[in-house]
Amino acid sequence: MFTLLHPFAGFLLAAPKRKKINIVAFFLGAMLPDLEGLYFIPFAYKACAALAGNEFTACAADYPSHFLLHSFLGAILIGVGVAMFFLLVNRMKIMKQKTNTKLIFISSALGTLSHLFIDLFFHGGADALALLYPVGLRSSLAFLGLQQFWNIVAVAGIALFAYIYLYKKEKLFGDEK
Ligand SMILES: [Zn+2]
Numbered sequence: 705m706f707t708l709l710h711p712f713a714g715f716l717l718a719a720p721k722r723k724k725i726n727i728v729a730f731f732l733g734a735m736l737p738d739l740e741g742l743y744f745i746p747f748a749y750k751a752c753a754a755l756a757g758n759e760f761t762a763c764a765a766d767y768p769s770h771f772l773l774h775s776f777l778g779a780i781l782i783g784v785g786v787a788m789f790f791l792l793v794n795r796m797k798i799m800k801q802k803t804n805t806k807l808i809f810i811s812s813a814l815g816t817l818s819h820l821f822i823d824l825f826f827h828g829g830a831d832a833l834a835l836l837y838p839v840g841l842r843s844s845l846a847f848l849g850l851q852q853f854w855n856i857v858a859v860a861g862i863a864l865f866a867y868i869y870l871y872k873k874e875k876l877f878g879d880e881k
Contacts, residue, residue, distance in 0.1 A: 707738040712865045713858050714818030725811040726803065729786050733815025736782045737773040737823075744769035768830045774823060775837035779816035786812035822858070 711731040718725060748767035752760050772778045787809040794802050823833055824845045832844035 707735055707741070709858055709862060710734045710738070710819050710822060711815070712862050713822055714815055716861050716865055717818045717821065718814055724807075725814060726808055727811075729790065729808045729811035730815040730818075732786050732789075733779070733782055733812030734819045735815075736786075737778060737816055737819050740771055740773040741769045766829055766831050770823070770827060770831060770833045772837050774820060774833045775835050776820075777837055779813045779820070782816050783809040783813040 711734040714734040715727075715730065718730065744767065748764045748769065751767055752763035755763050773782065787805050790803050790808045791805060793799060820833060820835060824843065826846055827833060828844040828846040830842075832842035832846070834840060834842050
């Protein structure tokens, strides 16, 4: 799924806890896994270069690009990275308030887990997620053409998020300190 949609779709999943988590850390955790997707784009292009049109698109989409960052281990590593980033920000006194490092780690890890959960419905076959990386077992919930169904759910979810954000902004972020 598109990287930029992940934070919003994930945020809906985390909605019941939204007041407790750090939104920036959650969004970072939800987007950073696709760095490895970015990394594999040139390889996918090379591997599929002989094909054209729809065949090329299908080949590139199925090229395995989900490894460490799309796993539970990756969620921990990204959480540590995001927490270190916030520690640095605290040290440099860029923001007025200091952040709670444990909360940053948990928020980031939740963001990554929401990303993994959503990706499970979108990627299958050789490109399915290896949640237990470095164990090679790949799991997927993308079956029976459910990708299309989940695309619709994602778009509806984002529309709902926009609605909540615009009309209930006070309630959403009102008591954030
Ligand atoms: Zn992903």
